[in-house]
Amino acid sequence: LAKTTQPISMDSYEGQEVNITCSHNNIATNDYITWYQQFPSQGPRFIIQGYKTKVTNEVASLFIPADRKSSTLSLPRVSLSDTAVYYCLVGEHLFYQAGTALIFGKGTTLSVSS
Amino acid sequence: KAGVTQTPRYLIKTRGQQVTLSCSPISGHRSVSWYQQTPGQGLQFLFEYFSETQRNKGNFPGRFSGRQFSNSRSEMNVSTLELGDSALYLCASSLGEAGWEKKNTEAFFGQGTRLTVV
Numbered sequence: 001l002a003k004t005t006q007p008i009s010m011d012s013y014e015g016q017e018v019n020i021t022c023s024h025n026n027i028a029t030n031d032y033i034t035w036y037q038q039f040p041s042q043g044p045r046f047i048i049q050g051y052k053t054k055v056t057n058e059v060a061s062l063f064i065p066a067d068r069k070s071s072t073l074s075l076p077r078v079s080l081s082d083t084a085v086y087y088c089l090v091g092e093h094l095f096y097q098a099g100t101a102l103i104f105g106k107g108t109t110l111s112v113s114s
Numbered sequence: 115k116a117g118v119t120q121t122p123r124y125l126i127k128t129r130g131q132q133v134t135l136s137c138s139p140i141s142g143h144r145s146v147s148w149y150q151q152t153p154g155q156g157l158q159f160l161f162e163y164f165s166e167t168q169r170n171k172g173n174f175p176g177r178f179s180g181r182q183f184s185n186s187r188s189e190m191n192v193s194t195l196e197l198g199d200s201a202l203y204l205c206a207s208s209l210g211e212a213g214w215e216k217k218n219t220e221a222f223f224g225q226g227t228r229l230t231v232v
Binding site for chain 1: 221
């Protein structure tokens with residue numbers, strides 16, 4: 001499995017854009033990059049997924065450079081409700097890519113203040 | 115569409131007892147994965163069932179076991195409970211199928227069962 005490295009914590013204020021970078025130097029050719037969000041005492045929630053370049057959905061953008069050794073989750077104009085732990089996941093084998101047997105790292109705790 | 119349902123939400127057990135947790139996946143999903151979350155170890159993968167067969171297993175002792183029924187509902191069992199088994203147990207459902215040419219499928223998590231061992 002590709003090892004991921006993320007900042008342990010980040011602080012932001014409401015209305016700011018937040019960028020969380022994940023390093024995954026050993027990413028394999030067939031790996032996708034997936035981000036999950038988790039609020040306290042709840043299960044993680046899928047945010048966004050990508051393979052290369054840029055992916056955007058209604059909640060976030062994911063930027064992946066050409067070498068794919070890192071990725072950046074961008075949250076536009078965060079609010080207090082975006083305070084959560086954000087996990088970057090990269091998998092190697094078929095089962096992982098099927099949304100099963102996910103291996104979570106420590107994640108990044110984002111704290112948004114007013 | 116109903117989400118992933120886990121029961122019970124909270125449970126208190128005594129050391130040495132056993133416990134069974136239940137997970138009902140999203141309709142149509144054939145894969146159910148189980149995870150343990152503790153403050154010290156974070157989110158750890160326990161095992162995954164697909165079409166009633168255990169397909170993947172994490173690094174947990176044999177006291178942790180599971181099964182999946184023909185309707186895809188799954189149960190996990192922990193025998194001889196230890197204090198360190200106190201955790202939030204999460205299950206996730208997904209379609210569970212992928213190929214090299216297919217995109218990943220996402221996992222949908224339940225709200226978890228909070229187990230406290232005293």
